[in-house]
Amino acid sequence: MSQNHYHVLGVPTTATPLAIKLAYKRLAVQLHPDKHGGSPIYEERFKAVxxxxxxxxxxxxxxxxxxQLRQAEQRLAEAQRQQEFRVQGQRVYGVPMPPPAPLRTRRPAASAERHYRTIPKQRKFTRRDYLLTFSLLAGLLFFVMLVKLTMDHVTAVSNYEDGLSAYSQRKWETAIAYFSEAIHFKPTYKQALQRRAELEQLINHNYRAAGTDYEGALRETNQPAERARLLYRLAQCQVQLGQIASAERNLSSALALDSTQSGAWLARGEVRLFEQRRFPGAIHDFTAGLRHRSIVGRSLPTKYLTYRGLAYFKMQDLAEAREDYRRVLEANPRNGQVHFLLGRVAQQEGNASAACEFFRRAVLLGYIYADEARQQNCP
Structure with missing residues (x-):
């Protein structure tokens, strides 16, 4: 018995019941198949423990x-003793017979009887033999590489499909694991890179990892519309990482490839408004983005109407700012922030009573920042 139960548990034959129990608990936790992805090797070891x-x-x-162990040791010791004291000429089953003695019909020839003949040298390999050997090795290498690429592709596709299934079931970590396996077998798998990047960006908020995957997917596509979408996603990650110049450049590249992307227009407008303080450019981008949304029949987001109104306010175009703020209030009359912004517009126009009324409404609607303005400007 080369591997008995004591060896399996890693305890001596004199171990106490407590030592055996502790060894079992330690190995059960260490070798449990669930901790090793259901590996059949660990499953067999767990069963043996x-x-x-x-x-x-x-x-x-x-x-x-x-x-039983003692009896087995006794049998083994007896067999060894019999092997040591057997007769030298005795035939033992399982042991090969010694080679027979060489058959001689006469004594070896003396030096006087020997004569030598020079054997001409022969080339072992000709050029043709080298070419054939090289061709055979090259063909074998090509076949092995082809098989590996095929198997890697099949494995990557299988993992990607499993990842999509987990994605549809909202099992985000499982989906990321499957997409990572697909990328491991096929590093240029564009769809897997894009899906993993979306999960890292939108679920895990790991914008650096998401940006790396988006860049990898960009290297694998030449279609303008698809490149535009990937550049837009990459720019969103760069904004979160504080890489404003790169984000603005990628958004501009995305719009150059596909000018109908309303999301890219609005995102670049945010960058120009809040990060670069380029108010005319921000107004232009917000206007283009809102126009494209209305063309396709989508509702206008009040957030970007508010942002455009803020850009107009910064440009001192108070009439346009007021118009955007009023459109937001038509959609959401209980927006305290917009009441506050309308108060700022009225304050700039010198209409103190209207400004105070807007500040008062903003406070009633829960916008706490308006209370300070009301206390400073209203009696």
Missing amino acids: AVAYRTLNDPARRAAYDQ
């Missing part, structure tokens, strides 16, 4: 097992 513990934990079974 369980069988060893059931035997050694029961005193009666342990005593019987120890007796």
Whole structure:
């Protein structure tokens, strides 16, 4: 028995029941198949540990097992003794026979009888032999590489499909794991890179990892519309990382490829308004983005109407700012922030009573920042 139950548990034959129990618990936790992705190797080792513990934990079974071990050791020792003291000429089953003695019909020839003949040298390999050998090795290498590429592609596609299934079931971490496996077998797998980037960006908020995956997907596509979408996503990650110049450049590239992307227009407008303080450019981008949304029949987001109104306010175009703010209030009359912004517009126009009324409404609607303005400007 080269591997008995004591060896499996890693304890001596004199181990106490407590030591056996502690060893079993440690190995059960260490070798549990669920911790190793359901590996059949760890499953077999886990089963062996369980069988060893059931035997050694029961005193009666342990005593019987120890007796079996002692008998096996005695048999092994007896066999070794018989092997050591057997007769040299005795035939032992399982041991090969010694080679027969060489057959001689006469004594070896003396030096006077010997004569030598020069053997001409022969080239072992000709040029043709080298070419054939090289061709064979090259063909074999090409075949191996082709098989590996095929298997990697099949494995990557299988993992990607499993990732899509987990994605549809909202099992985000499982989906990321499958997409990562697909990319491991096929680093240029564009769809897997894009899907993993979306999960890293929108679920894990790991914008650096998402940006790396978007850049990898960009290297694998030449279609303008698809490149525009990837550049837009990459720019969103760069904004979160504070890479404003790169974000603005990628958004401009995305719009150059596909000018109908309303999201890219609005995102670049945000960058120009809040980060670069380029108010005319921000107004232009917000206007283009809102126009494209209305063309396709989508509702206008009040957030970007508010942003455009703020850009007009910064440009001192108070009439346009007021118009955008009023459109927001038509959609959401209880927007305290817009009441506050309308108060700022009225304040710039010198209409103190209207400004105070807007500040008062903003406070009633829960916009706490308006309270300070009301206290400073209203009696």
